[in-house]
Amino acid sequence: xxxxxxxxxxxxxxxxxxxxxxxxxxxxxxxxxxxxxxxxxxxxxxxxxxxxxxxxxxxxxxxxxxxxxxxxxxxxxxxxxxxxxxxxxxxxxxxxxxxxxxxxxxxxxxxxxxxxxxxxxxxxxxxxxxxxxxxxxxxxxxxxxxxxxxxxxxxxxxxxxxxxxxxxxxxxxxxxxxxxxxxxxxxxxxxxxxxxxxxxxxxxxxxxxxxxxxxxxxxxxxxxxxxxxxxxxxxxxxxxxxxxxxxxxxxxxxxxxxxxxxxxxxxxxxxxxxxxxxxxxxxxxxxxxxxxxxxxxxxxxxxxxxxxxxxxxxxxxxxxxxxxxxxxxxxxxxxxxxxxxxxxxxxxxxxxxxxxxxxxxx
Amino acid sequence: xxxxxxxxxxxxxxxxxxxxxxxxxxxxxxxxxxxxxxxxxxxxxxxxxxxxxxxxxxxxxxxxxxxxxxxxxxxxxxxxxxxxxxxxxxxxxxxxxxxxxxxxxxxxxxxxxxxxxxxxxxxxxxxxxxxxxxxxxxxxxxxxxxxxxxxxxxxxxxxxxxxxxxxxxxxxxxxxxxxxxxxxxxxxxxxxxxxxxxxxxxxxxxxxxxxxxxxxxxxxxxxxxxxxxxxxxxxxxxxxxxxxxxxxxxxxxxxxxxxxxxxxxxxxxxxxxxxxxxxxxxxxxxxxxxxxxxxxxxxxxxxxxxxxxxxxxxxxxxxxxxxxxxxxxxxxxxxxxxxxxxxxxxx
Numbered sequence: 001x002x003x004x005x006x007x008x009x010x011x012x013x014x015x016x017x018x019x020x021x022x023x024x025x026x027x028x029x030x031x032x033x034x035x036x037x038x039x040x041x042x043x044x045x046x047x048x049x050x051x052x053x054x055x056x057x058x059x060x061x062x063x064x065x066x067x068x069x070x071x072x073x074x075x076x077x078x079x080x081x082x083x084x085x086x087x088x089x090x091x092x093x094x095x096x097x098x099x100x101x102x103x104x105x106x107x108x109x110x111x112x113x114x115x116x117x118x119x120x121x122x123x124x125x126x127x128x129x130x131x132x133x134x135x136x137x138x139x140x141x142x143x144x145x146x147x148x149x150x151x152x153x154x155x156x157x158x159x160x161x162x163x164x165x166x167x168x169x170x171x172x173x174x175x176x177x178x179x180x181x182x183x184x185x186x187x188x189x190x191x192x193x194x195x196x197x198x199x200x201x202x203x204x205x206x207x208x209x210x211x212x213x214x215x216x217x218x219x220x221x222x223x224x225x226x227x228x229x230x231x232x233x234x235x236x237x238x239x240x241x242x243x244x245x246x247x248x249x250x251x252x253x254x255x256x257x258x259x260x261x262x263x264x265x266x267x268x269x270x271x272x273x274x275x276x277x278x279x280x281x282x283x284x285x286x287x288x289x290x291x292x293x294x295x296x297x298x299x300x301x302x303x304x305x306x307x308x309x310x311x312x313x314x315x316x317x318x319x320x321x322x323x324x325x326x327x328x329x330x331x332x333x334x335x336x337x338x339x340x341x342x343x344x345x346x347x348x349x350x351x352x353x354x355x356x357x358x359x360x361x362x
Numbered sequence: 363x364x365x366x367x368x369x370x371x372x373x374x375x376x377x378x379x380x381x382x383x384x385x386x387x388x389x390x391x392x393x394x395x396x397x398x399x400x401x402x403x404x405x406x407x408x409x410x411x412x413x414x415x416x417x418x419x420x421x422x423x424x425x426x427x428x429x430x431x432x433x434x435x436x437x438x439x440x441x442x443x444x445x446x447x448x449x450x451x452x453x454x455x456x457x458x459x460x461x462x463x464x465x466x467x468x469x470x471x472x473x474x475x476x477x478x479x480x481x482x483x484x485x486x487x488x489x490x491x492x493x494x495x496x497x498x499x500x501x502x503x504x505x506x507x508x509x510x511x512x513x514x515x516x517x518x519x520x521x522x523x524x525x526x527x528x529x530x531x532x533x534x535x536x537x538x539x540x541x542x543x544x545x546x547x548x549x550x551x552x553x554x555x556x557x558x559x560x561x562x563x564x565x566x567x568x569x570x571x572x573x574x575x576x577x578x579x580x581x582x583x584x585x586x587x588x589x590x591x592x593x594x595x596x597x598x599x600x601x602x603x604x605x606x607x608x609x610x611x612x613x614x615x616x617x618x619x620x621x622x623x624x625x626x627x628x629x630x631x632x633x634x635x636x637x638x639x640x641x642x643x644x645x646x647x648x649x650x651x652x653x654x655x656x657x658x659x660x661x662x663x664x665x666x667x668x669x670x671x672x673x674x675x676x677x678x679x680x681x682x683x684x685x686x687x688x689x690x691x692x693x694x695x696x697x698x699x700x701x702x703x704x705x706x707x708x709x
Contacts, residue, residue: 208573210593210601215611218621220572220592228546228578247530247539248573248592255543269530269539269570279452279532293535294448303447305536352547356508358540359501362444 050107056096056315059089093315100264102290102299106272108264109243110206113318115325116175117144117159117202117242123325124332125150125157131188137217140181142173142209143253145188150200151333156192158185158253159202162243176209179222182252186229193233198336201253204242206271208249223252230255231351234344238335240328241265241297241306257351258335259305261297262328263312267305268295305358308335392416408628417585417628419565421467422474422489425524429487429632435478438486440470440509443501448535456533459495467494471502472527475510477517481636483643486514489524492566499571500531504541507575511548511559518650520558520639525576529569542574549578556649558642560635563590563613563622581638582622584613585631590622 049057063085066078100108108114121128121144128148132139145158160177163169192199208219230237230253239256245267254267261267270278272290277283300306310324310331317324339347389398395414404411408428409418420428427433450456464470472494477486488510490497497503507523514521530538552559561579563572565588573592584590591611599606609615613625626634 208592210597212598212602212606212610215591215593215598216619218577218619221577221621223573223592224542224546224575224577227543227574228549231543231546231550248542248570251539251542252573255546267536269535270532275532285452288452292448292450292452293532295535300536303536305540352550355540355543355547358544359443359447359537362447362537 052104056092102296103287105264105296106266108316109266111318114243115321117161124329134180134183138180140178141171142177143181154197156197156199160205175205178214179217179219182222182226185226189229198235199237201239203245203250203254205246205249207246223248226252227255236339236347241267258307260308260331261306266295410628419492422491425489426476430478435476438475440506443505450533463494472497473503473506475506484519486519487522490526492526496528497526498531499541500534500538504544507545508548511552515551515555522560524562525567526564527571545575584622584625588613
């Protein structure tokens, strides 16, 4: 048994690396990695720009160059120039982000520096105590979870974690969970129900992991059970789509009483790339697919699939974690407060009615 | 001019009319053994190739006809849903694709629901038609599954579902994904009513369908060698870049990995379903009788209890689809109400 566990661990690591390789070509076209000078001491400039942010990247790097010059030479006349350029960059940012296309939003939603579940937990949850394992087979770090205190109340938090550097991305399998992750989520949700703790779920996944081990252990069943468990709970669940809400892998923990989405997050039945290659039979049609499938927070609010959109700071949540997470915390607190004093039956009924109503009044 | 009529007319007709899938008098090649079978022989053999045992896919109407006694059943009407909610178009408009699928299958959408008798027992069944846009799960199919399950609750009957699907209907975007939790709510109603939910997994059952109602049955039965999976073999091959093991994601593989209860040959399917439903319903009937007895007794005291089900079984009215509780009058037992001391409710 032990031997088998070791073997499986090995294959999991291998496949994670494979996934890294597989994603490599994707990465070139999605947020392009442009190393812009090492993080400065003042305010770390973002290291990765989305493809559509080229003009902004150029302006910001020019500003950085000039700043470096001022430091070195101390010429007076450039400070005005710096100010002018900074304002120009800011204006370009506001302009760009006020009219992002669905595909551009997908790029923002997948931005590697976007706040992930553990970033949110770190800021919002006091005394966070991480819990591990599904009690059947393994601990799957693609889904993290635990108990803690959120603005005075004890809660259960469960979320996909994508990781923030190569090492942690591999550890968390890029946020793509195995069945063990969903079974852990079920265990934690049932515990929350037992101890009357509201559940907060943070959704950020490209989808459940497609692999041999995942299928072998019943990926489909694990997702179905997790959705089933969400629907059965007598405690309120509030879900936040942080970045990517990828299909079944997302809905498994996003079947909630209140669904909140960050302004530039996406939520979809299949990735734009997947839809392009399956429906259009042409992988280059992803922009068209992103638009046609209605994946943005604004579209989903219009379809009554989600309840609320949390505005992101100018230039996206990845430019200012602190204020994005604060706004998110306020929205979650307000959503949870709506269920204070409600009985388990009422909470469950609200959730059932909410989902049954979807699509009926379009 | 006769030669023109004989030559040109059929050609034009051929261009204008769509060909039927299996035209009369055609021989069909078995993909497994290469054996030629006359289509009438195949139909007579429940679409199983006599030599190789290869199970051909069946349409929803064929499924229902083979399930119910004497091929008699009543189709249950499904509430209409918004067609093409996203006004979706790729190279073609989704609305046109839908129209074609409806014309080709003579169905409104991928799932048909029906009630009738199985071995004399009332059952409700849903059958998914793979020929209708790959049996994909959209709003209409989701609504059909929900309606079928709620009808079973209403009748106090077992629910048998034949799954066959390529997954979610991508042309309906997020609304197709939402059918996963929506159908699961109906399953919870079946569960609360403690009625059997039997899933027959047929080739192929994949994606969002497997990851929701197809994997939440009390009993999972698969037809031999059916592809049953979450992520399809091609997706996995692309991700991990290696050859998949022989028989991977087939019925027998799922049986070995604990995901299904049995693999049943189509010739034995009907009798297996009848046996399973009857065995489970025997217990349900006994409970109904007992509940009718104690229910009548308790009602006379003006109190009503759900037996010991604690927090989950609260019988608060759930959702607008009113679902009558299992009806005690269906059992033939008549009970004299006798006064019973009500137990103190546990808190």
